[in-house]
Every structure is written in C-alpha cells, then in structure tokens.
Amino acid sequence: MNVGVLASGSGTNLQALIEAGGRGQLDPARLVIVGVNVPGCGALERAARAALPTFVLDHKRFADRAAFDRALVEELRRHGVELVVLAGGMRLVTPVFLDAFPQRVINIHPALLPSFPGTHAQRQAIEHGVRVSGCTVHFVDAATDSGPIIAQAAVPVLESDDEDTLRLRILGEEHRLLPAVVRAIAHGRVTVEGRRVRLQGAADAGLADGRLRSL
Ligand code: GRF
Secondary structure, three states: EEEEEEEOOHHHHHHHOOOOOOHOOOOEEEEEEEEEEEOOOOOHHHHHOOOOOOEOOOOOHHHHHHHHHHHHHHHHHHHHOEEEEEEOOOOOHHHHHHOOOOOOEEEEOOOOOOOOOOOOHHHHHHHHHOEEEEEEEOOOOOOOOOOOEEEEEEEEEEOOOOOOHHHHHHHHHHHHHHHHOOOOOOOOOOOEEEOOEEEEOOOHHHOOOOOOOOO
C-alpha cells in the first residue's frame, strides 16, 4: 500500500515511520511521498535525508483551502498514494480532500480523544489536571480531531510535568503507535462500522484491541 505523509513540523513522527519502514515494520506499506506546507520545515529535511520524494505546497499561495486541497490531491494521486498520514500538520482538510481518499486519511493527535482536541493538547491536559493522557490515531473526518478512533496509547501525567515534558513522553508513544497503525491498515486489518473501528488480528502488527501490545 502506497503511503503519503503530510507534515509541517519537526517531523519526528515521519522519522518514526521512516525508521519502521527501514526495519521492514511497515510492510506491506511503503512511504512513497512526503508533502509539506511549510518550506524548510524539519519534516522536509528528514524526508530528503531518507531520499524520499517530496513536494512543498505553501498554503499561503492558494486562494482558499479548497484550492490548496485540490493541489494536494493532485500531488498525492500523481504518486499513487492509497493512504494519507497526517503526521503533524495540515490538520484541517476540506471535503475536496476527504472525498478523494475516503476512509484513507489518518491523523495522530497528542491526547486521548475526545479529550483535548485542537491545538496545545498537552497544555490543555495539564491545565485540566488529568492524571493520564496519551495519543490517538484516528480517521479524519470533516470536523477537528473527531473521526473514528483506531488506536490509543496512554501515559501518566506527573505533578512535576510542564507542557514540554508531557509532550516528549507522549511523543515516545506516538512514534510506536503510528507505524503500528499504518501497518495494520496496510494489512487490511482495520475496518470501520460507524464510529467503531475493528482491528482484526492486529496483535502481530503491534496492536491489540487498538492499544500497543505492550500496554
Ligand atoms: C505531534 O505531537 C502530533 O501528535 C501532532 O503534531 C505533532 C507533530 O510532531 N499532530 P512531529 O512533527 O511529528 O515531530
């Protein structure tokens, strides 16, 4: 299954996918293209270092969100992409984009959804005083961080945490969860029934019932 990754940040989740792919842990998925909307971002450098094809689409150069999404779809189709992974960025996607890849766009969010959607999820968790947070990989739908949940991983929130220490603890889990989900999807083990996502025989893809097997 050909995977396209869209990112706009430092790209550590992209790096985790690249390294999992290098170890054969994404099979039968393979990364075919990395697209970014922030020229010069870390994700672009990481992709180049891994000799992955890239494209840059600067959203500021498009008249509106739909025009930007049309260009994105064109680029991804040109590379034969079958699964789109939003790995840190480009969270808002229009129906133009979603209709082009039905149930084939996934996102990773640094909180246990439906708690703390949107930006600064880690800050929201600390300010709310929760004792447990984590990350969620979900299918993308038209609303923000609201699509069917595929898998989650939890981490403790410590008294001593600030936004950054919690962010790093969650990132550690993101880097394990995202490749495991990509692999499970590529194996055809993920099906959606309404809001419920079923993971069939996913234990050997690193997931058991939507949690990392080690949890
Ligand atoms: C991650 O925390 C991810 O959950 C969120 O954006 C951040 C991206 O980090 N959607 P990176 O660019 O993968 O390092």
